[in-house]
Amino acid sequence: MATSLPDPSGPAATGRTDTPTIPRRRIIIASLVGTSIEFYDFYVYATAAISVFPLLFFPKGNEGAAVLASLATFGVAFVARPIGSVLFGHFGDRIGRKATLLGSLLTMGIATFLIGLLPTYQQIGVFAPALLAIMRFCQGLGLGGEWSGAALLTTETAAKGKRAWAAMWPQLGAPIGFFFANGLFLVLTLAFGHDSTKPLFDGPFLTWGWRLPFLLSIIIVAIGLYVRIKLEETPVFARAVARGEKVKAPIGVVFKRNWVQVVQGTFIMLATYGVFYLMTTWVLSYAIGSPAQGKLGIGYGNFLILQLIAILFFAAFVPVSGWLADRFGRRSTLLVITGLIIVFGFCFGLFLDRNAMGTGASANLGLMLLFLCVGMALMGLTFGPMSAVLPELFPTNTRYTGSGVAYNVSSILGAAITPFVADALVQSVGVGWVGIYLAFMGVLTFIALWFTRETRHRDLDTLEDEVATVAVATTSP
Known part of the structure; x- marks a missing residue:
């Protein structure tokens, strides 16, 4: 269905900005708190997929095979995420943003809580990894519906000229959720004296301590529901409903009318996903893995400290990217940042080769911290504008x-298979090729951006330039 021009007397015609009936501060808090919870749940699993699940949910034997199997269950969520986006997107476009955001939060929270209750392989055999995969699938469904709703909540209520700045608030949920997920695991490993290089299967951490981050999610989900239940629909969506523009099958309309934009958006996000899951999930497995497997053998606790420091760079550069995208445009900003990601990819070998980094107690933690901080800064710059760019399409x-x-x-192309492919590359041809893999994803993103029009001045009611929309409306008979 084509989108019609708004009524000439409406906000878009007169040049007025969207003014939500609830305070903008509440909108910011609702989007930020919700996405922080969702990403916390998601990253708690990502951390455990490297440090806990290979030990407890898969048969004992080859260490490398157990890690790859655990990463495979990690990737299940990324298969579920597009399904979640279709499911929750259908209701988000049919009945509204608010109810859908509540549903996605509950789906993610309940699945995460249940992971904390699962029996291990030693208790129920192959049913343990099967149940783990099912819960991971449900996590993917929830996050698949969460991101779009939070992004639309902020973009469709943003002040004129400040849409990328408003949209960066839910993006901050990613570093916040990751920080608390990894921070809690760090506290638990220190409190229980867990050493990833010499795990004690009968120790308190592997016996029950690892479950606490999953079980605690039910409390913070309740907080998120309380914040979001007071929301109202966005004015942009309300006007679309008033104009009679709702469609029966949004997914069918998307692939009939906007399939080009789906392809563009998919590849625009590709490098962002690649750099993040290399800098978090894969690099954790490479850093703490056994030197006998071609990895670094850094202590789990030491590496978590480095990641927590680096994640601050991620958080710091998200607002920077929002300001840049409003000031210079989404396309120009992301083209420059993607170029830097490509260059960074070609530097992996200089940072991470074992001859440069060292292994075990002699590993150069300062060099590793530099690598993580550079990667996380680039992640903040590329991730920040995305919640404005994709909805504007x-x-x-x-x-x-x-x-x-x-x-x-x-997420399937850039995240689900990335840790798995990267681990296989390390074992077969060396860590430098992991960076080349990232650079390749960066090139695909650069091409997609090059052929995408700038969207900074688009009116979300019409998808036309805001100045042109006002001119047409005011000169019409």
Whole structure:
């Protein structure tokens, strides 16, 4: 369905900005708290997929095979995420953003809590990894619906000229969630004296301590629900409903009318996903893995401290990217940042080769910290504008579905297989090729950005330039 021009007397025609009836501060808090909880749940699993699940949920034997199997269950969520974006996107475009955001939060929270209750392989055999994969799938469904709703909540209520700045708030949920997920694991490993290089299967951490971050999620989910239940629908969505623009099957309309934008959005996000999951999930497995497996053998606790420091750079550069995207445009900003990601990819060997880094107690932790901080700074710069860029590609009546599908299909290409491929590359041809793999994803993103029009001045009601929309409306008879 084509998106019609708004009524000439409406806000878009007169040049007025969208003014939500609830305070903007509450909108910011609701989007930030919700995405922080969702990403916390998601990253708690990512951390455990390297440090806990290979030991407890898969048969004992080859260490490398157990890690790859654990990473495979980690990737299950990324298969679920596009399904979640279609499911929650359907309701988000049909009945509204608020109810869908509540549903996605509950889906993620309940699945995370249940992971903390699962029996291990030693208790129920192959059913343990099977149940783990099912819960991971449910996590993916929840996050698949969460991101789009939070992004639309902020973009569709943003002040004029400040849309990228408003949209960066839910993006901050990623570093916040990651910080608390890893921070809690660090506290637990220190409190229980867990050493990843010499794990004690009958020690308190592997016996029950690892479950605490999953079980605690139910409390913070309740907080998130309390914050979000007071929300109202966005004015952009309300006007679309008033104009009679709702469609029966948003996913069908997206692939009929906006398939080009889905492809563009998918590849625009590709390098962002690649750099993040290399800098978090894969690098954790490479850093703490056994030198006998071609890895570094850094202590788990020591590496978590480095990651927690680096994640601050991620958080610091998200607002910077929002300001840059409003000031210089989304396309120009992301083209420069993607170019830097490509260059960074070619530097992996200089940072991470074992001859340069060292292994075990002699590993150069300062060099590792530099590598992590550079990567996380680039992640903040590329991730920050995405919650403005992707929604701006789609009309209101399919925006939830369209932006969600692009975002989450990209997660399969850039995130689901990335830790698995990277680990295989290390074992076969060396760590430098992991960076080349990232550079390749960066090139694909650069091409997608090059052929995408600038969206900074688009009116979300019409997807036309805001100045042109006002001119047409005011000169019409």
